[in-house]
Amino acid sequence: MMRGLPVTFILFVFLLLSVIQNSESETRKSGDYIIYMGAASSDKSTGNDHHVEVLSTMLKRSGKTPMHxxxxxxxxxxxxxxxxxxRLxxxxxxxxxVFPDQMLPLHTTRSWDFLVQESYQRETYFTEMNSQPELDVAVGDTIIGFIDSGIWPESESFNDMHMRPVPDRWKGICMRGKKTEPDAFRCNRKLIGARYYNSSFLLDPDYETPRxxxxxxxxxxxxxxxxxISDASYYGLAGGIMRGGSPTSRIAMYRACSLLGCRGSSILAAFDDAIADGVDIISISxxxxxxxxxxxxxxxxxxxAVERxxxxxxSAGNLGPSSQSVVNAAPWMITVGASTIDRGFESNIxxxxxxxxxxxxxxxxxxxNIDRTQSYPIIHARSAKKIGANEEAARNCxxxxxxxTIVEGxxxxxxxxxxxxxIQWKSEEVKRLGGIGVVVVDDKTMDLSxxxxxxLVTIVKPVDGLKIISYIKSTREPIAMFMPTRSRTGHELAPSIPSFSSRxxxxxxxxxxxxxxxxxxxxILASWLIGDLNAAPQGKEPPLVNIESGTSMSCPHVxxxxxxxxxxxxSWSPAAIRSAIMTTAVQMTNxxxxxxxxxxxxxxxxDFGSGQVTIFGPSSPGLVYETNQIDYLNxxxxxxxTSVQIRKISNHIPQGFACPEKSNNRDISNINYPSISVSSFNGEERRRxxxxxxxxxSRLIGDEDTVYNVSIDAPKGLRVRVIPTSLxxxxxxxxxxxxxxxxSSTSTLKEDAFGSITWSNGICRVRSPFVVTSKADI
Structure with a gap:
């Protein structure tokens, strides 16, 4: 089995076995680890597979069974x-x-109709020519792999009625699970594959399923x-047609998450299988x-995955609005932040x-159940403060x-x-004390999910909060009444960027x-578990759909x-798809x-990268930025x-590749990305x-032979020149x-400078945002 392996590797194996035997008493300092060994072996070389096989076999002999x-x-x-x-x-x-197997958190309708309207902002010949009252759903057999918490196959959203047979290129499987009644989980022509992954950290038999x-x-x-789904609503709210962005795409679910989060080793196992199964898109929130x-x-x-x-x-994460909070930001990923739509939920008092x-x-x-004829006494939380309690904490409930005795009723x-x-903590506290409902004074909260x-919880703006408090102070027996909630579309200023979206x-x-x-x-309204009592409001049947917020919901839109x-x-590459999505984004509201x-x-x-995604624009981007393998390696x-490390990571390296001499992180600005970011800009030198x-x-609209001219939107104090000005x-x-x-005309920029470069041929507009900052990487 060790034939052909280096002597140093064989010595290492025996040394590892010795350490394993001597470390049985160190269980307090042990844990699950991921051993990453770079690219899978190509057809020409299987040496790395031999390394993995030897290491995993030796670990098994020592009672260290690999989880994945x-x-x-x-x-x-x-x-x-x-x-x-x-360490060894x-x-x-x-x-x-080698790194610890950490737990990753999940980042957790009308949205598609709103994106259709936003697409019309692109004042191009293509958009006008393709204007449609409804979202075109006649798209083909792409396979989207979701690495997530599993799927409820019986949901109407995953009905396979009138769908064609499963594509021949699909190589995946449908794991039924080991729980009782394993046949209860079934795939179909819509949900074509499902897998699940457990680790030593989670051995709950209830999770032996992709459900x-x-x-x-x-x-x-x-x-x-x-x-x-023609008539979907959340207990009568947000009613209408509910659909996905690509309703005829196939779904493959890779359940890597549990109640505790998503284990890193399981996520890698899901990626590994998804690559082999033949998915076209991987969505991970x-x-x-x-x-x-x-x-x-x-x-x-x-x-x-992108290599293949x-x-x-x-998803970009829910750590906003703090600066530098964005995650999943490697250049080979599409990183998606959150925005609002034009649907609001009115809950007036x-x-x-x-x-x-x-x-x-x-x-x-x-x-x-609201009695429209019943009013209740209304107070400001400050007046209910306990003796000895902090006043600021009390007025914040x-x-x-x-x-x-003051809050009750x-x-x-x-x-x-x-x-x-x-806000949820406030409502729970008032409910615990016997209160009827809560009015929260806030002008930033957009997430109601x-x-x-x-x-009863209603959020009002500070100016209206002052009116309520003034009324309470000026009235001997102030009373108020909650009105039933109603959903309204087209009346909200949108999109805007919510506070939770990572920056x-x-x-x-x-x-x-x-x-x-x-x-x-x-x-965002979308399908939910059938019969989920935990999601059912008090006194209501479990919902078939639910309203959720987070960049988790933004990610699947893209x-x-x-x-x-x-x-x-x-034939488009992942980079071409990302470029088309980014360069056709809009920056204006409705x-x-x-x-x-x-x-x-x-x-x-x-806050939003290139802007708000559109639906029709990416289908005709005109030009694309092809970020290639060399860009990612650089x-x-x-x-x-180092070049040595990179050669382990990838087996798609061109012959003779080496890291550029004297390179540094400022050179990242020159990878062929659809946006531009320049750091460490001192203003005294020109940066190219x-x-x-x-x-x-498309040949269909006659711009195969075409000239694009550039326009520049630059802030004051920053000079931006493009050469040539026509392509x-x-x-x-x-x-x-x-x-x-x-x-720049100044020695340093006082603040980060934002602008854009747009190429246009009169039909297509190809916009790239830029950022220039004097700040350096830490």
């Missing part, structure tokens, strides 16, 4: 090791990295690829703040009696700060100085702009669009104003990896960036390069 073995898209395994064993394993020449017990995987899969790409399961798995032509779409009624507009999802007005996640809809710049380097794009992620593009353009953040400030590329060089665009225009493409497939030269 990776062999399709990349090499390695996951197993239980002591700290000493892990990392020294093995064939090993790229979803959280709802997250079912929700995101239906957003991206759910079938059309989870992530972790990791400062080493070679210790991040998503960065590793997605790198090898699979587009990987990831009436102040005063019949003779003096004042209407206060609010937002909320209240499905409790914090736990154990209010007097039960009343509507309580709470301030919200602690962020939107605290986490608030218990069976308890750029990328913490690893400021020389690449992330997130890439924004998509709907606030109060996955659905990517699937449509792949169906329309089977009223023509610039997109803002939750505070009302103008959104920047750190990126690894620029962030500090090169980009190459490829003509992908003449003579045929489809032509690739032409241009330079962008940044300079």
């Amino acid at each position: 073995r990776y062999k399709h898209g990349f090499s390695g395994f996951a197993t239980h090791l002591s700290e000493d064993e892990a 394993m990392a020294e093995q020449p064939g090993v790229v990295s 979803d017990f959280l709802g997250h995987g079912t929700h995101v899969a239906s957003i991206a690829a759910g079938r059309i 989870m992530g972790l703040f990791i400062d080493n790409l070679l210790e991040d399961p998503l960065s590793i798995g997605s790198f090898h 032509g699979i587009t990987v779409v990831c 009436l102040l005063g009696g019949i003779e003096n009624i004042r209407l206060i507009k609010g937002a909320g999802i209240n499905i409790a 914090a736990g154990n700060t209010m007097n039960i 009343k509507i309580v007005v709470c301030d919200n100085d602690y962020g939107n996640q605290a 986490y608030i218990d809809p069976s308890f 750029g710049p990328y913490f690893l380097t400021r020389s690449i702009l992330k997130p890439d794009i924004a998509a709907p992620g606030v109060n 996955s659905g669009i990517a699937a449509r593009l792949k169906s329309e353009n089977p 009223t023509g104003s610039h997109i803002t953040t939750e505070t009302g400030d103008k959104a920047t590329p750190y 990126f690894l060089c620029y962030v500090g990896f 960036v090169i980009r190459t665009v490829t003509n992908v225009a 003449h493409f003579k045929k489809i497939g032509d690739a032409l390069s241009y330079q962008v030269i940044f300079s």
Whole structure:
């Protein structure tokens, strides 16, 4: 078995066995580890597979059974090791990295109709020619793989009626599970594959199945690829047609998550299988703040998937609005932030009696049985403060700060100085004390999905909060009444960027702009588990659909669009698909104003990347930025990896490749990305960036031979020059390069500068945002 292996490797194996035997007493310092060994062996060489086989066999003999073995898209395994064993394993020449098997958190309708309307903002010949009152769903057999919490196969969103047979290229399986009644889980022509992964950390027999017990995987899969459901609503709210972005795409579910989160080793196993199974798109709505790409399961798995032509779409994270909070930001991923849609949930309140009624507009999802004739006393939380309690905490309705005898039977007005996640805590505290309902004063909260809809909660703006408090103070016996919630579309200013959506710049380097794009992620209606009592509001039957928020919901919107593009353009690379999505984004709201953040400030590329995704624009981008394998390899060089390390990571390396001499992370600006980010800009030197665009225009609209002219939107204090100013493409497939030269009249930029470069031929507009900053990477 060891024939042909290096002597050093054989010595290492025996040394490892010795360490394993001597470390049995160190169980307190042991844990699950991932041993990443780079690229899977090609047909020409199987040496790495031999290394993996020997290591895993020796571990088995010592009672260290590998939990997962990776062999399709990349090499390695996951197993239980002591700290000493892990350190020794990392020294093995064939090993790229060894890191703890961490738990990654999940990042957790009308949204598609809204995107159709947003697409009409692109004032191009293509959009006008293809204007449609309804979303075109006649797209083909792309396969979207979801790495998530599983799926509920009986949901109507995954009905396979009138679908064609499963594509011959599909190589995956449908795991039924080991639980009782394994035949209860079935795949079909829509849900064509399902797998599940457990680890030593989770041995619950209830999870020996691909079935979803959280709802997250079912929700995101239906957003991206759910079938059309004609009459969907959440207890009568948000009613209408519900559908996924690519309703005829096939679904493959890889359940890597449980109630505790998503294990890194299981995520890598899912990537490995998805690559072998033949998916076209991988959609993954989870992530972790990791400062080493070679210790991040998503960065590793997605790198090898993209190498094989699979587009990987990831959520940007829910750590906003803090700067540098974006995750899943490697350049081979599509990183998606969240935005709002134009549907609102009105939950108004009436102040005063019949003779003096004042209407206060609010937002909320209240499905409790409301007596429209019943008013209740209303108080400000400060007046219910317990003796000795902190006044600020009391007016924010914090736990154990209010007097039960004062709160009981009343509507309580709470301030919200602690962020939107605290709203649920406020409502729970008031409910515990016997209150009737809560009015929260807040102007930033957009996410209503986490608030218990069976308890009356309304969110009002500060200006209206002052009116309520003024009324309470000026009235001897103030009373109020909750009005039933109603959903309204077309009346909300949208899109805007919610506070939870993670922001750029990328913490690893400021020389690449992330997130890439924004998509709907606030109060999104989609399918749910059937019979889920935990999701049922008090006194209601379990819902068939649910309303959720997060970049988890934004990600599958882009996955659905990517699937449509792949169906329309089977030869397009993941980079071409990403470029088409980014360069056709919009930056304006449905009223023509610039997109803002939750505070009302103008959104920047750190908030939404290239802007809000559109549906029709990406189908005719005109030009695309092909970020190729050399760009990704150079990126690894620029962030500090050596040529030796990179040769282990990839077996798609051109002959003679070596990291550029004297390179650094500033050189990342020159990888052929659809956006531009320049860091460490001192203003005294000119910075030159090169980009190459490829003509992908359609012969159908006659722009095969075409000239694009450039326009520049640059902020004051920054000079931006593009050479040349025109690009003449003579045929489809032509690739032409241009330079962008940044300079400044001042020695340093006082703040980050944002702008854009747009190429247009009168039919297509190809827009690239840029960021220039004087800040350097840490």
